[in-house]
Amino acid sequence: MAFVLVAIFVFFGLVVLFFITVNLSNVKDDVQDLSREQAKELAYQLARTPEFIWHDDTCSSCVDSFKALLLKDYKELYLSYWNLDYLVFETIYPEKVGECNLQTYPNCKTITLVNKTNYYGTPATAYIALCRDAKIDSGGSYQLCELGIVRASVRGDS
Amino acid sequence: MRKGQDEIVGFVAVVVVVALALVFFIGFSLRNTPDESTESQEIKQFLESSAAFTSNCELGLRDKYANLEQLIENCHKAQTRCLDGRPVCQVYDTTMRSLLEKSWSVGSEKAVKGYILNVTYEATQTEKVISLVNGSCTGNFRAEERLSPDSLRGGTFVTTLKICT
Numbered sequence: 450m451a452f453v454l455v456a457i458f459v460f461f462g463l464v465v466l467f468f469i470t471v472n473l474s475n476v477k478d479d480v481q482d483l484s485r486e487q488a489k490e491l492a493y494q495l496a497r498t499p500e501f502i503w504h505d506d507t508c509s510s511c512v513d514s515f516k517a518l519l520l521k522d523y524k525e526l527y528l529s530y531w532n533l534d535y536l537v538f539e540t541i542y543p544e545k546v547g548e549c550n551l552q553t554y555p556n557c558k559t560i561t562l563v564n565k566t567n568y569y570g571t572p573a574t575a576y577i578a579l580c581r582d583a584k585i586d587s588g589g590s591y592q593l594c595e596l597g598i599v600r601a602s603v604r605g606d607s
Numbered sequence: 608m609r610k611g612q613d614e615i616v617g618f619v620a621v622v623v624v625v626a627l628a629l630v631f632f633i634g635f636s637l638r639n640t641p642d643e644s645t646e647s648q649e650i651k652q653f654l655e656s657s658a659a660f661t662s663n664c665e666l667g668l669r670d671k672y673a674n675l676e677q678l679i680e681n682c683h684k685a686q687t688r689c690l691d692g693r694p695v696c697q698v699y700d701t702t703m704r705s706l707l708e709k710s711w712s713v714g715s716e717k718a719v720k721g722y723i724l725n726v727t728y729e730a731t732q733t734e735k736v737i738s739l740v741n742g743s744c745t746g747n748f749r750a751e752e753r754l755s756p757d758s759l760r761g762g763t764f765v766t767t768l769k770i771c772t
Contacts, residue, residue, distance in 0.1 A: 542705055542706050576653040591661075591671065595661070
């Protein structure tokens with residue numbers, strides 16, 4: 450009987466050790482998941498701030514691409530409080546290439562607003578519609594929205 | 608006899624303890640299944656953004672390009688065409704496929720095995736408007752839907768996107 454009791458205790462000890470090890474690794478994963486979720490949510494919320502939002506209230510995911518382009522010159526003033534290491538707006542469809550500036554816009558792919566380090570981890574992403582007023586030949590303009598993505602990495606996120 | 612009884616009690620105790628530990632461990636593991644809400648958020652954002660996408664289909668007036676949400680409404684109306692003569696449903700089909708293919712790379716060797724996009728119109732009864740399928744959808748999947756009210760007839764367009772992994 451004594452041997453059985455010893456065996457039970459040893460077995461219990463092993464189970465508890467195994468359980469603690471698994472749990473600790475789960476806690477690490479949970480921390481990473483939370484951090485990723487936070488960054489993902491931040492990416493989407495960023496696109497909905499007055500600095501970027503398109504003037505049409507009915508579209509919650511629409512970003513004014515021209516506002517984003519103009520913010521390149523004022524990023525320290527408007528973006529410093531977000532604590533970002535990386536923030537890029539990118540057109541997915543239609544296909545385009547190159548970095549945007551006042552000369553290449555709107556025939557360009559990316560608007561890089563923040564790129565502070567060489568290593569910023571895996572940026573959080575959110576789908577958005579990049580909208581602008583496109584001119585028509587007869588005068589006037591119409592709303593043109595393209596499919597885009599916002600990529601953001603929070604300071605210290607790895 | 609007494610020793611034999613002790614052995615049996617000991618054996619039963621070990622079996623009970625092992626069973627309890629297993630039940631506890633399995634229960635805890637099942638409770639920790641990953642939450643897919645953030646991944647579905649990605650599909651929700653895609654559906655929102657693609658609905659605002661401006662197509663190359665002029666509806667009614669020159670230089671009045673319709674977005675995908677307007678294309679769905681007009682696809683539901685029988686035989687609606689763009690000014691250049693293309694059927695609206697066909698323009699929706701090709702544009703949405705392009706957006707999906709740029710967002711999720713589909714293939715049997717890739718992380719995303721396929722997708723199914725269904726658009727239905729729900730009023731007193733449910734009508735199928737359009738359906739796009741690509742790849743295989745037999746395994747796990749993430750899905751999300753987007754509702755857009757039809758102001759003219761009081762129904763609702765439901766766009767459901769299922770991404771299969």
